[in-house]
Amino acid sequence: MQPIPQTYNPASFPTMHGKAVSIFQPEGKGVQTEFAYIPDDFSGTYVVNVVSNTTKTLTAPPKVDLSAGFAASTNSIVMLGNDGVVRALVYNPKTTTSGGTWQTVSKLPTVNFASITGSNSSAAGSFNSNSSSPVSSSSGQTSQNSAGHSAFIPMSATWAMLVGTGMALLGSLL
DSSP states (O other), X not given: OOSSOOOOSSTTOOOSOEEEEEEOOSTTSOSOOEEEEEETTOOOEEEEETTTTEEEEEOOOSSOOTTOEEEEOSSEEEEEOXXXXXXXXXXXXXXXXXXXXXXXEOOOOOOOHHHHHTSOBOOBTTBOTTSSOXXXXXXXXXXXXXXXXXXXXXXXXXXXXXXXXHHHHHHHHO
């Protein structure tokens, strides 16, 4: 917390509700000094440096999706859309100054959620095995196991697994 309100540059910085995600330093290189902010109108992706009080204006996500979730690694900002599509914006704190292109990430590993929840769930990943439709909601995912019991998978666990495996894969693809 700061003793007085902090203003962000540029003066046109949006003052509306939105989503923010921390951008951490590589392991052993210090603490978080930047965060990405995406306003609800999806007018841009703003990366704020809390040390220098500067803001970089990056390209807005390609689709307005108020239900989307965001995460960041040391080299990208990732969006998991309500449609199940993962998009990433490459970001390097030392060289990225503006712009960028959000790219659809199509090569993600399959995650066996049964091993996470301890159930015998037959669903793998965040998609129903019979279709390409997402079966998740904003609060979690329910799947049927072979005995007909439902296994609740918290969306945060799903997102954490997706981001953890997706970031490693994204780094190797780009």
